[in-house]
Amino acid sequence: MKTYFLDLFRGAVSLLDGMLVTLLALFSPVVTEQYPRQAASLSPRFRGSLQLVQDDQGQLLCTACGACARTCPSKCLTVQGEKPTDGGRKMPTTFRYDISRCSFCGTCVMICPFSALSFTPVRTRVATSREDFLLELCPAAEKPSELRVRQTHHP
Numbered sequence: 001m002k003t004y005f006l007d008l009f010r011g012a013v014s015l016l017d018g019m020l021v022t023l024l025a026l027f028s029p030v031v032t033e034q035y036p037r038q039a040a041s042l043s044p045r046f047r048g049s050l051q052l053v054q055d056d057q058g059q060l061l062c063t064a065c066g067a068c069a070r071t072c073p074s075k076c077l078t079v080q081g082e083k084p085t086d087g088g089r090k091m092p093t094t095f096r097y098d099i100s101r102c103s104f105c106g107t108c109v110m111i112c113p114f115s116a117l118s119f120t121p122v123r124t125r126v127a128t129s130r131e132d133f134l135l136e137l138c139p140a141a142e143k144p145s146e147l148r149v150r151q152t153h154h155p
């Protein structure tokens, strides 16, 4: 009999304990986000996609040295470039990025001697074919395919 009432008491305490947690959560600040109806806030360091960095004059910092492509463990970068005839530095003519194979390890960004590559926070990337994930990052190059879009850039 004593055990019965002891169990009953423990059950009631456990129930109140659970209700207290619920009550505290009810009056705590909301931390969930109504994605996709509301844009989720991302860290500026979020690794969404790669981009080629430009200087203040809009010139690409990339010299098409190919170090990033050689280092990439997933072999998802293809870089080609040429020197302008006026003798300037080598510039990329194509910079293909197969994002479907990218593991977002960041090795390419870290290895670049010119800080010419960075991540951009693209939150959502949806497509219906594998080719749609083959991106051309060089503005001067012909696009292999336009990304069929449902992607969101954060400012």
Ligand code: SF4
Binding pocket: 061, 062, 063, 064, 065, 066, 067, 068, 069, 079, 111, 112, 113, 114, 115, 116, 117
């Ligand atoms: S992004 Fe950097 S490492 Fe890659 S080809 Fe351009 S300069 Fe070289």
Ligand code: SF4
Binding pocket: 071, 072, 073, 074, 075, 076, 077, 101, 102, 103, 104, 105, 106, 107, 108, 109
């Ligand atoms: S983040 Fe990693 S896997 Fe993706 S392109 Fe760069 S080196 Fe390759």
